[in-house]
Amino acid sequence: QSALTQPASVSGSPGQSITISCTGTSSDVGSSNFVSWYHQPPDKAPKLILYDVSNRPSGVSSRFSGSKSGNTASLTISGLQAEDEADYYCSSQTSSRSLVVFGTGTRVTVV
């Protein structure tokens, strides 16, 4: 089970929008609507920010949005803020039903 591919780093200025891609295969992202995104600030536990491709849990800012096309899912952060600096991970259900694979992770820097 190979990790989903994400860019190692993405940066943006305050107020800008950035997009993080998450590329898998037809055995995971391409065949599942159970794609999630997590935000992990330095030395903290991950936090769920999107699930089922584009749904936000209660309390998560509407600046976070998600989409999927084929084998690639995307997370967009609009109105970038300093507090968005963190590592971001996607995850997907695999064709083996209950099994999950995470992405390689993306470090977001606000410059």
Added chain:
Amino acid sequence: EVQLVQSGAEVKKPGESLKISCEGSGYMFSFYWIAWVRQMPGKGLEWMGIIYPGDSDTRYSPSFQGQVIMSADKSNNIAYLQWSSLKVSDTAKYYCARGFSSTTVYSHWGQGTLVTVSS
């Protein structure tokens, strides 16, 4: 309030056994899947597997099958992750996380348990 509280940091030698815990509170522990996730130093998240405390149904990632054992004590709302013979390469922070809308989405996370294996 849903909380997952994990046991404290451990320092072990290669070959030793270890069992770490994850105690849930603020919800019906038996009815939500618990996942275990490894994060090696400076690296990304790796999904190890999940357990359903209600009946101890367990699913392992192929990468971790046979390397660890997941268990749960639903009477005391605790999930466990154990090793019978640790390796230096098991050095990592281990997180437990509670299932959300499905077995594959995790809405609440423990604070992590740092396991250091060194001779």
